[in-house]
Amino acid sequence: MKKLEHKNCMLSILPVRDTLDVIGGKWKILILISIMEGNHHFREIERSIPNLSTKVLSDQLKDLETNQLISRSVSNGFPVRTAYTLTEHGKTLQKLILEMHNWGVLHRKKIIQ
């Protein structure tokens, strides 16, 4: 079985890209972690993450909901009260986030020195 020239590796890559689409970017993981750590309301999440604007938070929450990582529930009182929580599917991300955390720590050690 000969090795191909410039092997095209898109097949093995697509799932990785899917993952990055869903949790990559500047804010998505931060928002997920914030919710995991107990922040459930819009302003709560917003204030827990420095430099996060309302528009960006709003956009990102929609994406996360579309990808079924979080669910949104709205109270019927006034003022309106919403709550964002992780779905079961969202919870499957925790292991991956932990891995990313660990590697980040390792990398910082490696680079700083």
Added chain:
Amino acid sequence: MKKLEHKNCMLSILPVRDTLDVIGGKWKILILISIMEGNHHFREIERSIPNLSTKVLSDQLKDLETNQLISRSVSNGFPVRTAYTLTEHGKTLQKLILEMHNWGVLHRKKIIQ
């Protein structure tokens, strides 16, 4: 121990962000995987990843080298022949990439249905 209002979770988040800075974005992981799979020369890597332009590849390779994930060696012949390979540090990413791959597969199943 009372739970804080809008708990600020930046401390637990910084390492995750480091990781995303290093391997996030549209191309970095694809390039790493391409090298892992046996593509070592500039044109080889370029052709293995659809829609990747030479400028972007060049930029990204520099970033990866700066972060000590890959190393670059140049032959003394003509035409010039370069080879990119994973460093030991770069290899520590393989586990994480595998996790991302697995989660991507899981997620696609979840969403498609």
Added chain:
DNA sequence: CAGAATCCAGGATGATACTG
């Protein structure tokens, strides 16, 4: 409180041509 609507700037990305 929860978010939508606008508007805007800067960086990331891309296409193409060129050099050694």
Added chain:
DNA sequence: CAGTATCATCCTGGATTCTG
């Protein structure tokens, strides 16, 4: 082959204001 140089473009992200 292995890139660099330029220039165009897209798009994320950010500031601000406004509504229910």
